[in-house]
Amino acid sequence: MDIKIMAALRNVSKPAALVSITWVRGSTPCKPGSKMLVLADGTTLGSIGGGYGEAKVVRYALMAISSRTSCKYKVNMGLNSEDEEQVMGCGIMEVLIEVISEKSSKLLQAYIQNVEEGVKPVLITVVNTPEHALNTLGDKLMMTIDGKTEGALPVPKLELLARFAAKNYWLGNKFKSIRINLSGQVINQASDISNFEWEVMIEPPPDRSELIILGGGHVALAVAKLATALDFRLVVIDDRPDYANKERFSMVDNVICAEFTKGLSSLNLGADSYVIIATRGHHFDKECFRQVISYPLAYLGIVASPGRAQTFLHECLDEGYPLELLEKVHSPIGLDLGAETLDEIALSIMSEIMKVRRGSTGFSLSQKRKQVSPKKTNLEFSV
Known part of the structure; x- marks a missing residue:
């Protein structure tokens, strides 16, 4: 769940609906698990893909809020107008429009609290029911790694x-939402979903x-501005008060003005930590x-030429650091985008x-397309 949506759910006081993508087929902008919060006045937070399809879902969400009834809706992302003009290459997705009740709000608050405390809960939601049990649509169960639960199915x-399936997330370190039926079968993108x-x-x-930026200079500021939109918890450390302050880094969650070693000692570094070293000198x-x-x-x-x-890396080798450890260090930092300005450098990083x-290749998407054997065609593409 998006950090901004979680923050909004923390403080929501007006009627609202949480829209979740539960199933997709074909090419869709967002995948299962993506969410959007819709308030009674039509305000939205988050996105399920934009365009005509999202606008139509917002209208259904407002009707659901008005009737206080959760529902499902199938969206054809290839339709882009009231005339339902077809757009080539788009897919279909199903969304759950869940009207936030006192019961679901309580569970979501507990879920958010667990997330903020680093407990890493799994969220299980009823997305399909027999016709006689439609009132249970959206029922939730939260489960933590130690087996504790809240809510019920x-x-x-x-x-x-x-x-049982939830345990696989911790054992297998999986990151994708899945959908299962009463037989334990995983419903994939190629499967037809049943309404019964x-x-x-x-x-x-x-x-x-968590993105930890060591140094509060110009590159650090440009990176922080960009990273704030990417759902990182941001930390900046610098020993200079003029550079490590909330006025300069208003978008950062935690600004630490201290010696680097002391500031780092106050953090809980681990497998969710992304660290950028961008200090003002080789020594630091x-x-x-x-x-x-x-x-x-x-x-x-x-950050280095x-x-x-x-x-730097040769010095580390001479100091006894093993080569296999140093090979994991990204320096020079960033992808080769031909960056010149500070903002371009931040984008590269x-x-x-x-x-x-995301465990991706970093390739151009058109380059990935060319790796798939295309059907024979007379069309020629100029690059």
Whole structure:
């Protein structure tokens, strides 16, 4: 669940509906688990893909809020107007429009609190029911890694299967939402969904990645501005009060004005930590590196020119750091975008971090298309 949506749910006082994508077929902008919050005045937070399809879902959500009744709706993302003009290459998705009741609000608040405390809960939601049980649509069960639960599912067998499937998220470190039926079968994108059987969607713990920027200079500021839109919890550390303050870094969650070693000692670094070393000098870079290199970080990058990066890493080799450890360090930092300005450099850095975060290739999407054997055609593409 998006951090901004969680924050809004914390404070929502007016009638609202939480829209969740529960199933897709074909090409859709967003995937199962993506959410949008719709308030009674039509205000929205988050997105399920935009365009005519999303606008139509918002209208249905407002009707659901008015009637206080949760519902499902199938959206053809290939329709772009009231005339239902077809857009080539778009898919179909099903959404659950869940009117937030006192019962669901209580469970969602508990879920958000667990997320904020780093507990990493799994959220299980009823997304399909037999006709006689439509009033249970949207019922939820939250489960934490130690087996504690809150809420309940309407069918004991379904809850048992869901609990078993939920454990796989922690054991297999999975990140995608899945949908299962009463037989324990996973409903995939190629499957037809039924309107007459019990199904739940199981959502993994939300990504609570933390981006720690060591240094408060111009590059750090440009990176922080860009990263704030990418659902990172942001931390900036610098020992200079003029650079480490909330006026300069208003978009950052935690600004620490302290010596780098002392500031780092106050953090809980781990597998969800992405660290950028961007201090004002070689000495401070090395100081930070020595303190963080032993942690199992998701990402470690050092801002440096190619020559300086090579010198730095050779020095680390001479100091006894193993080559396999140093090969995990991203320096020079960023993807090769030909960046020149500060904002372009920030984009290059965050592009590489997102590549690592999502386990992607970083290739151009058109390059990936060319790797798939196309059907024979007389068309020629100029690049």
